[in-house]
Amino acid sequence: MAVEVLELAHGTDRLVLIGIQRRGVELAERIARLIEQDEGVVVPRGALDITLYRDDLETVGPKPVIGETRIPGDLGGKHVVIVDDVLYTGRTVRAALDELADFGRPERISLCVLVDRGGRELPIQPDVVGTKVKVGDGERVDVLVEELDGRDEVDLVSGK
Amino acid sequence: MTAALGKDLVGLERLSPDQIRLILDTAEPFKEVSERPIKKVPALRGKTIVNLFFEASTRTRISFEFAEKRLSADTVNVAASGSAVQKGETLVDTARNLEAMRIDMVVIRHPSSGAAAFLGDRIRSNVVNAGDGKHEHPTQALLDLLTIRDKHGKIAGLKVCLVGDVLHSRVARSNIWGLSKLGAEVGVCGPDTLMPRGIEELGVCRFRRIEEAIEWADVLNVLRLQLERMEMGFIPSVREYYRVFGVTLERLEKAPRPLTIMHPGPMNRGVEIDSRVADGPHSVILDQVTNGVAVRMAVLYLLAGGRPELADAAKRGAE
Numbered sequence: 001m002a003v004e005v006l007e008l009a010h011g012t013d014r015l016v017l018i019g020i021q022r023r024g025v026e027l028a029e030r031i032a033r034l035i036e037q038d039e040g041v042v043v044p045r046g047a048l049d050i051t052l053y054r055d056d057l058e059t060v061g062p063k064p065v066i067g068e069t070r071i072p073g074d075l076g077g078k079h080v081v082i083v084d085d086v087l088y089t090g091r092t093v094r095a096a097l098d099e100l101a102d103f104g105r106p107e108r109i110s111l112c113v114l115v116d117r118g119g120r121e122l123p124i125q126p127d128v129v130g131t132k133v134k135v136g137d138g139e140r141v142d143v144l145v146e147e148l149d150g151r152d153e154v155d156l157v158s159g160k
Numbered sequence: 161m162t163a164a165l166g167k168d169l170v171g172l173e174r175l176s177p178d179q180i181r182l183i184l185d186t187a188e189p190f191k192e193v194s195e196r197p198i199k200k201v202p203a204l205r206g207k208t209i210v211n212l213f214f215e216a217s218t219r220t221r222i223s224f225e226f227a228e229k230r231l232s233a234d235t236v237n238v239a240a241s242g243s244a245v246q247k248g249e250t251l252v253d254t255a256r257n258l259e260a261m262r263i264d265m266v267v268i269r270h271p272s273s274g275a276a277a278f279l280g281d282r283i284r285s286n287v288v289n290a291g292d293g294k295h296e297h298p299t300q301a302l303l304d305l306l307t308i309r310d311k312h313g314k315i316a317g318l319k320v321c322l323v324g325d326v327l328h329s330r331v332a333r334s335n336i337w338g339l340s341k342l343g344a345e346v347g348v349c350g351p352d353t354l355m356p357r358g359i360e361e362l363g364v365c366r367f368r369r370i371e372e373a374i375e376w377a378d379v380l381n382v383l384r385l386q387l388e389r390m391e392m393g394f395i396p397s398v399r400e401y402y403r404v405f406g407v408t409l410e411r412l413e414k415a416p417r418p419l420t421i422m423h424p425g426p427m428n429r430g431v432e433i434d435s436r437v438a439d440g441p442h443s444v445i446l447d448q449v450t451n452g453v454a455v456r457m458a459v460l461y462l463l464a465g466g467r468p469e470l471a472d473a474a475k476r477g478a479e
Contacts, residue, residue, distance in 0.1 A: 049189065052201035052231075052461075066189040102198040 021067035075104035090124035168280035171296030227456035301334030316343030
C-alpha cells in the first residue's frame with residue numbers, strides 16, 4: 001500500500017498522510033514509516049477526528065471521547081492522502097472531506113483504506129485498497145492494530 | 161440510550177464524579193478547535209440557542225456565545241432590560257414564548273437561586289445554568305477544574321482554598337461540589353461576615369487568617385469582593401479588607417511552595433488581589449478564560465445529543 005500511495009502522489013514532495021481517528025492514525029503512521037525506510041524521507045502526517053462533523057448527532061448521540069485532530073502545517077498545494085481502516089458507507093470520508101476543507105485547500109485529496117467492505121451510501125471510492133471483503137448484512141469488520149489492541153488482525157464479526 | 165448528562169445542566173451538586181470527568185475530557189479536544197484557522201465545527205448546525213440574561217454579565221455571556229458559534233449553533237441574546245420582562249412577563253412565559261419559536265436550548269443567568277432548575281422542569285428545551293442567585297455557576301467551576309487539572313495534572317489530593325466572599329458566591333458553591341467530588345481537599349478563607357453559617361458541614365476546612373490558608377493550599381481561588389457589599393456593612397472598608405485578606409506578593413513569598421492563583425473575574429486589583437500576583441508567573445487567570453470556551457462547548461455538545469424522550473418526561477412532570 002505504501003508503494004501505491006507513493007505512485008499515486010508521484011513521490012513524497014507534496015505528500016501529506018492524514019489518518020482518521022482511531023485506527024486510521026496508526027495505519028497512516030505505518031505507511032509513513034515504510035516510506036521513510038524506502039525513500040529516506042519523513043512524510044508529514046496528521047490525525048483527524050471527524051466526530052464534530054458527523055451527520056448523525058441526533059440519532060446516535062454525542063460520542064463521549066473525541067480524539068485529537070492534528071494537521072501538519074498548511075495543506076495548500078499539498079496532496080493529502082486520507083487513511084482509514086474500513087470503508088463502508090462513505091459517511092466518515094464525507095465528514096473528513098468537509099473537515100479538511102476547513103483547514104485549507106489541498107491540491108488533491110485521495111483515499112487509502114485497509115479494507116473495503118462495500119455498502120456505500122455516498123458516491124465515494126478509494127484510490128488505494130488493501131483488500132476487498134464481501135460482508136453480509138449484520139456483519140461487521142473489525143481492524144485491530146498492535147499499538148492499540150495488542151495484535152494485528154482483521155476480523156469478520158457476525159451479529160451485533 | 162440515556163443521555164450522558166441528562167436534559168439540563170443546573171449545578172455540579174447533581175452531577176456524579178464520572179459526569180464531571182466526562183465534561184472535562186470532552187472539553188479537551190474542543191480547546192484545539194479554537195486554535196484552528198477556521199474556528200468552527202458543524203456539530204450543532206441548525207440548533208437554536210437563546211442566551212437569556214437577567215443579570216449583567218460580560219465574560220460568561222461572551223464565552224457562551226463563542227462556544228455556541230464555534231459549534232455552528234444559531235444564537236439569540238435576550239437581556240432582561242429592553243425585553244417583555246420589564247413589562248411584567250414571568251420567567252416561564254418568556255421561555256414558553258421562546259419555545260413557541262422552536263428553540264433548542266436556553267442558557268440562563270438569573271438573580272434568583274433555583275431559577276435554572278425551575279425553568280428546566282417546565283420547558284422542553286435543554287437548560288444550562290449560567291449563574292442563578294447564590295446557588296451555582298456550574299460552567300465556571302468546570303472551567304476552574306479544567307484549569308487546575310491542566311496545571312497540576314490531577315485534581316484528587318490537591319488542596320484548593322476559596323478566598324473571600326464565600327457567602328454571596330455561587331462560584332464558591334459550585335467549586336466546593338466539583339472539587340470535593342473529584343477528590344480535592346477544599347478550604348475557605350474570609351471574614352466571618354462573608355462565610356455562610358454551617359459551611360464546615362460541606363466538608364471544607366475553615367481558615368480565619370489568609371496566612372494559614374496560604375501555608376496550607378496548593379491552589380488559591382480568589383473570589384471577587386462584591387463591592388456593593390461594603391455599603392451593606394459586611395466589611396468595614398476596602399482598604400482594611402486588603403490589609404487583612406488581600407492576596408499579596410509578600411504573603412505568597414512566605415508560602416512553603418508556589419501556589420497556583422485563580423480568579424473567576426472580574427478582578428478588583430488592590431482589593432482582593434495584588435496586581436503583581438494577578439499578573440505573576442503562578443497566575444492562571446487568563447487560562448481560565450480560554451478554558452471557559454472549551455468547557456462550555458463540551459457542555460452544549462453533550463446536552464445537544466438529542467433526547468426527546470427525556471424532554472417529554474420533563475415536560476410531563478411539570479404539568
